[in-house]
Structures are given as structure tokens and as C-alpha cells.
Amino acid sequence: MTPLKGFGSSRSEGRLLSIVLLIAITLTLTPVVRLFVEGVTDGDQLSLNLMQEVLRDDTTRTALLHSLITAGLGTLVSVVIGGAFAFLVALTDLRAKAALVFCLMIPMMIPPQITALSWTQIMGPSSVLLKTLGMAPPLGAPQPLYSPQGIILLLGIQHTSIIFLTLRAGLRAIPQDVVEAARISGAKGLRVWWQIIVPLCLPSLAAGIAITFVTALGNFGIPAMLGIPAGYVTLPTLIYQKLAGLGTNVLAEVAVLAILIGAVAICGILIQRFFQSRQRVHLVGSTSRPLAIPLGPARLATECSLWLVVAAILVLPMLGLLATSLVPAYGVPLRLDTMTLSSWHEALFRQPATRRAFVNSFNLSFGAALALIAICLPLAWLMERNPTRLGRLFDGLVDLPYALPGVVLAIAMILLLINLPFTEATLYGTIWIIFLAYLARFMTVMFRPIQASIRQLDPAMNEAAQSVGASLFQRLRSIILPLSAPAAVAGAILVFLTAFNELTVSALLWSSGTETLGVMIFNLDDSGETVMASALAMTIVLVVMVLMGAIQLAARHLPKGVVPWQT
Amino acid sequence: MADINLRAVEKHFDGVPALHAISATFQDGEFVALLGPSGCGKSTLLRLIAGFEMPSAGAIAIGATEMSNGQTGHNVPPEERNIGFVFQSYALWPHMTVRRNVSYPLEVRRTNKATLREQTDAALSATSLIPYADRMPSELSGGQRQRVALARCLVSNPNAVLLDEPLANLDVALRASMQDVFSDFHRRTGATMVYVTHDQSEAMAMADRIAVMSEGRIVQFDTPQALYAQPRSRFVAGFVGEGTVLPISEVARDDACVTAKLFGAKIAIQTDSPNPDLICLRPENIEISETGDIRAIVQRSTYLGGRYRLTLEASSGAQLIAESRAHFPVGTQLGVSVHAPWAFAET
Numbered sequence: 014m015t016p017l018k019g020f021g022s023s024r025s026e027g028r029l030l031s032i033v034l035l036i037a038i039t040l041t042l043t044p045v046v047r048l049f050v051e052g053v054t055d056g057d058q059l060s061l062n063l064m065q066e067v068l069r070d071d072t073t074r075t076a077l078l079h080s081l082i083t084a085g086l087g088t089l090v091s092v093v094i095g096g097a098f099a100f101l102v103a104l105t106d107l108r109a110k111a112a113l114v115f116c117l118m119i120p121m122m123i124p125p126q127i128t129a130l131s132w133t134q135i136m137g138p139s140s141v142l143l144k145t146l147g148m149a150p151p152l153g154a155p156q157p158l159y160s161p162q163g164i165i166l167l168l169g170i171q172h173t174s175i176i177f178l179t180l181r182a183g184l185r186a187i188p189q190d191v192v193e194a195a196r197i198s199g200a201k202g203l204r205v206w207w208q209i210i211v212p213l214c215l216p217s218l219a220a221g222i223a224i225t226f227v228t229a230l231g232n233f234g235i236p237a238m239l240g241i242p243a244g245y246v247t248l249p250t251l252i253y254q255k256l257a258g259l260g261t262n263v264l265a266e267v268a269v270l271a272i273l274i275g276a277v278a279i280c281g282i283l284i285q286r287f288f289q290s291r292q293r294v295h296l297v298g299s300t301s302r303p304l305a306i307p308l309g310p311a312r313l314a315t316e317c318s319l320w321l322v323v324a325a326i327l328v329l330p331m332l333g334l335l336a337t338s339l340v341p342a343y344g345v346p347l348r349l350d351t352m353t354l355s356s357w358h359e360a361l362f363r364q365p366a367t368r369r370a371f372v373n374s375f376n377l378s379f380g381a382a383l384a385l386i387a388i389c390l391p392l393a394w395l396m397e398r399n400p401t402r403l404g405r406l407f408d409g410l411v412d413l414p415y416a417l418p419g420v421v422l423a424i425a426m427i428l429l430l431i432n433l434p435f436t437e438a439t440l441y442g443t444i445w446i447i448f449l450a451y452l453a454r455f456m457t458v459m460f461r462p463i464q465a466s467i468r469q470l471d472p473a474m475n476e477a478a479q480s481v482g483a484s485l486f487q488r489l490r491s492i493i494l495p496l497s498a499p500a501a502v503a504g505a506i507l508v509f510l511t512a513f514n515e516l517t518v519s520a521l522l523w524s525s526g527t528e529t530l531g532v533m534i535f536n537l538d539d540s541g542e543t544v545m546a547s548a549l550a551m552t553i554v555l556v557v558m559v560l561m562g563a564i565q566l567a568a569r570h571l572p573k574g575v576v577p578w579q580t
Numbered sequence: 581m582a583d584i585n586l587r588a589v590e591k592h593f594d595g596v597p598a599l600h601a602i603s604a605t606f607q608d609g610e611f612v613a614l615l616g617p618s619g620c621g622k623s624t625l626l627r628l629i630a631g632f633e634m635p636s637a638g639a640i641a642i643g644a645t646e647m648s649n650g651q652t653g654h655n656v657p658p659e660e661r662n663i664g665f666v667f668q669s670y671a672l673w674p675h676m677t678v679r680r681n682v683s684y685p686l687e688v689r690r691t692n693k694a695t696l697r698e699q700t701d702a703a704l705s706a707t708s709l710i711p712y713a714d715r716m717p718s719e720l721s722g723g724q725r726q727r728v729a730l731a732r733c734l735v736s737n738p739n740a741v742l743l744d745e746p747l748a749n750l751d752v753a754l755r756a757s758m759q760d761v762f763s764d765f766h767r768r769t770g771a772t773m774v775y776v777t778h779d780q781s782e783a784m785a786m787a788d789r790i791a792v793m794s795e796g797r798i799v800q801f802d803t804p805q806a807l808y809a810q811p812r813s814r815f816v817a818g819f820v821g822e823g824t825v826l827p828i829s830e831v832a833r834d835d836a837c838v839t840a841k842l843f844g845a846k847i848a849i850q851t852d853s854p855n856p857d858l859i860c861l862r863p864e865n866i867e868i869s870e871t872g873d874i875r876a877i878v879q880r881s882t883y884l885g886g887r888y889r890l891t892l893e894a895s896s897g898a899q900l901i902a903e904s905r906a907h908f909p910v911g912t913q914l915g916v917s918v919h920a921p922w923a924f925a926e927t
Contacts, residue, residue, distance in 0.1 A: 190667040191672075197663060197664070209673060
């Protein structure tokens, strides 16, 4: 796409672009740069001493190893489940695909600490669900999920949808006639799959694997909930433990750890970009007709097994969570006479901390969504009309704060804001540091849908308004805003959804009074209030599902590429 | 090689009929074109023959084998029909070299190495692709890609070759030379070929017989010459060649010829229908002469190189298309006489 360069764009547009771009770059990229500077300096000197020291430490090495093992094997689990789903949904004539896809997306949207909490509720000796069914293992039996295997399993389930989405997008780009040509040449069944389809979708599969690995590497909720009780420490939990235990004195040390995990993540991101750019290059032909290979008599059995998998990874844990949230105290089996909503009442209306967390999370997410619309809407439009080198740089790097592990961004934010330049003031410990971190992290969640919708706008729309004398702000308000509003709203809901559940960033940035919902669930469970944590988690799951349903219902009216699970 | 038999083939998509009871036989070794405007069902018919779609009713046989039957549900999958298919988008596999693309049908059939190499080379040289054998499809031009697609379907000695608008993505000059490639290919192999196109000149140039399709039906299935000279419906008369369809009245027969009245003037007509009511006026049926019975005014004159195409308005208001070597400015009054046009009855 090459917009009219310089033509029709006014000087005021150029000025506005510079301002908005400056704000956006400051928000997203300075923390990352600041973090890097911290790693290679000692005082004011350029030095790698601290880095060598931390890297030589045994705990660092163990945590790194644990991170690589859990992220790597977790990715493998995601590839097996997500790959099977992607091939079957994209290539065959399964029924009710939309419902299947929607259900598969929910694990991605449910925050990891809730995933971990819900799974622990269907296993182990104190599981309310198992007790109710009379299947609970004897007291004292170990919780099987408090182990590397448990972390791997849940990381795999949590990120299944990433593999699913990227692979399905790749499969959809394969023209139908390429497959038909193979069949007419005499190739049957698995041979078509192995010799034609798999080679053609390998780049997208590889890109999906890389980004899944990066996401699993940065996951904090699952290793924190399952690994800390088992004494199994990964890099994100190591950073959390150091910072929580020793405070900001160890900031330089954890900065090095953050750089370490960031470096691994960046390798993964580069691999993903490499494969993404190779995707679809040589594919020509019509993609209008989706592939629908008839499964024949195997269709019903396939459908049943796919829905069984969905039930196992989504419905069952949610039932466990629900069961736990309805008992008066942890360990009591759920019966009609023991069922109570008291913990819901307690969590939602009584506890000041949880109420505060609700207010904080709501304000943070809502505020972030609004602020990001205000930044991204003019930015995306101006960047489309005035391609500049700075704009392209931003376009290439805006994903970074989101793709990098949350702990990396959190440490970077602390370093940047603990001493505001030229003042004695600090933002550390206030809600503003979380807010700014959210802006940086979720910028891309808002920017990409708006960008996609603005790219589909006819440039003549704006030029027509210009020709009748509308000024820059009039055009923004009366032409660009209404036309890209659906995408902006979808982006806002996505930002709200992700921020409302966020744990990793706020886990390192919160202090008393600025708890978020993610932190609250983690803290409640940590202090043994599992029943209340479950009730709170259930509320969040409901909010998530309602918001996802709203986006899904609106999906038909949105431009292509706005809803992430409808690529 | 084999003939193709369609018996009352119907196809519905979600209850909406796309093809209505199509019956036809394509002879062994024949080059048949399916010609029609977009949406007429010609591609659907081709995909039914290939086996990508199942007929909703009726039966399709290739040679002696029944390939699909809408009543019994019997269906031979495309991979077992031994036919070639050339796609509009070529559908080359981007991850295989030209040679592997061409040899793949043999590879699938577990042909032994030596035969595979020999037959692949033969197919490559028949399409003059030997120099490009080790390139990837992305490194080829449009015409070369189309030749690879042709070589791929020729290599396995198919019973029939189906072509789905294979020239639609090529420029005009390349199209003409690829038409020669297809014609030569047909002459050399003697394969039964079914060629889908919406371009009548393409169909006229290559096909032995043309099936003109409209709204899911074959409206006329004839040689190109017969389609042009003896259309049997208003649609064919208008779609094939340039012509004007006009109503006639008072058809009368004597021993020598049939006559009818056009705009009140008596003209001789050719027909094989007992009660024709329409004529198809081709430019060559219209002669401009001062003594002509029909008066007309020149509305538009287009130079075609060596001759002019004249759009005339007869005094009755009807439009006629004539050709003339002489130039007549717009507005000129002319006399026109009509020579033995083809007359038919619209059914």
C-alpha cells in the first residue's frame, strides 16, 4: 500500500504526526532502552561486571534452564493441540466451526493465574469437585500440578490458541486449487496433507511456534501459582521473588535478569518475524473458496473428540472453579445443603481490598483504553498518509512491549520512573506507574485494529472533505473517527479485556492501595483464601466471556483483521 | 482416451439450482468448449466432471466407467478418475521445482524411476520447458506457468483434459500463442478436451464443438460454424458473433425458397423450422444499396481498419449492424437490402 506521499497532506498534519509519534515512542520504547542501559552500566560507567556476576550465579542458571524447559515443552503441548485443531478446522467440513473456534479462544483470554487456580481445583486431595464426586485422593497426597509437568501442561493449554490462530491463517492462504491439482494428479488423503499442505504452511507454523515460545517464556501467572509451592523457579518468578523479598535494592540485579529473559524473547520474536515475512510470498491463486475436505463417516467421531478436548481444557476446570467458589470453606464437599454464595458476597461486596482491586482494575483498563484511542487513532491515520522513517521504525517496534515478557517491561518501568528526571518525585508505588506500563504494553492491541481499518479506508474520503474546506481536526472528528470507530471500539474492548486481567506487570508494580484484580487473586490464593479467590476468578471469567461475546456479535460489522480470532 | 457422457446432470447449491438436467455426450478425442457468460454454470459443470463436486441428480460417465451418480450417491474421487485439469490460476505447487511439479502425478502413481524421468522429459520438451526444469514456479512468467500446468496434466496420459478458463490471466498476445499451444497439444495427443471459457473467439478458434450455456442449461451444442450460421435462440444469436435479432411475419413457402416480411418488405430467409418468427441478421446479410427496400440512418460509424462498422437505425426504430468499405458520415440516409438471413423459432 502506497499512500499519496506528501500530496494533499498539510503542514499541520506533519506537525501533529511528529507530536503524537513522539508521545507514542516515548511511551513504548524508552522503558526498553532504559532497561538496556541499566544492564551495561555500573554507576555512570560502562561496565559488564554486574552482568557477568549475575549470569555466573547458580540460581540464575537454574531459573533460566527451568524457563527454557517449561516454555519449550509447553510450546510442544500447544503445537500438538492447536495444530490438530487448526488442520481440522481449516481444512475439513466440520460443523459448528465458529463455536469451536470461540471456545478455543477462551483459554487465551482467561488470565493465566485463573487457569492455574481452576486446574488446581480439579486435581489434588482438597479439590471440592473431586470430593463432591467422591474421587478425591487421600489427604496428604501431593497436588500433581505443583510440578514442572503441571506448569508445562497448563502453559501448553494457555497458549494453544496462538498456534491455532497463526496456523489457521497460514492454511487459509493456501489456494484451494493447489490442493485440487494434487488430487486430480492422483494424490490421496494423507499424501496431499504431507506433500502439499504441510510444506506450504510450515512458515506460519514456525512463526506460531516462535511467538508461543516467547509468550510461554514470559508467563508469570502459571509458574508463580504452580512453581513457587513446588520450589520450581523460572526467570519471571525469580525476578518477582527477589523484588518482593528485597525491594528496590536489588533493582540492578533484577534488571540483568530481565535483560536475560528479554534477550531470549527477542531471539524468538526475530525468528517469528523471519518466518512471517516468508509466509504467502509465492502463493498465487484464488483463496475465495475455503477448503472443505469431506471427512465422510469419520466426521461425527472427529467432532466428538474435538468437543471432548474443549470440555477437558475449558469446561472441566471452570466447573472445578465454580464448585470451589460455592462452598463455605475450603475442603468442604459441595452438596445442596452446603452450597452458599457467601464467598461471592464476601469477595464482591465486603472485602475492602477486593473492592479496591475492582475499582483499580476498572479505572486502569478503562483509562488505558480511552487514552490509547486518543493516541492511536490520529497516529494510525497520519502514519498512513505521511510515511516517514520514524513512523516505520515505530511500526516495527510497537509490538515489542507486548511481545516482551511482562516482567521485563515492569522492571523497565521501575527503572524509568523510580526517580523522575530533574525532580525528587517518584511514580513507583503509585497507580500511575501501572497506568503508564499498561499504555506501553497494550499500545499495539489498540494500534493494529485501527491501522487495519484505516488501511481499508478509501483515501478519497478524506480528500473529499479536504476539498470542501474541512480542517485537520474537523476531518479527524467527522470523517476518520466515525469510519474507524468500529475498529477503535473493538480495540478498546480488547485492551480493556487484557488489562482487566493483567497480572504480570502489576505483580511487580503494585503496592498497598493499588492492587489490581490479577494481583488480588494471586494474593488471596497465596494466603489460603482459595474459596474467595475462586469466587473472584469466576466473576472475572464471566466478565471476559461477556466481553468476548460482545466482540463476537459485533464481528460481522467490523473490518477484516480487527477481531484477533477471526483472521 | 475416452468419451464423456452426461445424463440429466443437476447441481444445487443449498437448494439453489446451478445446473438444470444437462445431458450431452463429448466424443472421444473431441475438443469441446463450454461457452457462456459468467455465472452460467460452465465451471460448475467442469468441476462435476472432475469430481470436485457431486451432482445432485443424474450421472456422469467417462469412457465405460460411471464416475458419479446423483441417485445412488456413487462417486469416484477426483484422484481416481485419471483426468487432467488446468486451473485458471495454474495451481502450481510453489514449494516444488518445475520438474517435480510435472512429475508429481507419476510419483503418486509409483511409476519406476526410469520411466518417470523419461515421461517427465517428454512432457517438458513437448511444452518447451526443458530449460526451465529446475526453476521454481515463482521464477516463471505467466505463459510459462501455464505450460507447466499443461505438462503436468499431459504427463500421466489422462482419459480427458479439463481446462478452466486457462487463458483468463494472460495478456492478449500471449493468449493467441497459448491457443496454438493448446490446439497443437490436442492434435498431437488426441485427448478428449473440455475447455471452459467466456470468450467466444477463443472457443471458435479451438473447439470442434461448442456448448453454449446460459442459466444452468446448454442452450445449443454445435460446431462453431453452425452456431454462427444457424443459431436456434435469441441468446445464442446475440452471444455468438455480431448480430441483430428481429421479428418477422407472414412466413410463406414456395418450392424454391421461404420468404417472410421484415419491416413490411418481403425478404428471402433460410430456415429449418416450420414456423420461424425471428431472424438473426449478421453484418454479411446486410448490403447497402440505393435500391434497398429498408431505409436507415447512420447513427455511428467505427473504423475497423479497411472497413467501417455502421450502426444503423431503420425507419421502424430497430438497430442494425452493417459493415461497409465506404465511409458514410453520421446522419446519412441509406437504403439497405437483406440477403437470406437465418430464421428460427424462439422456443
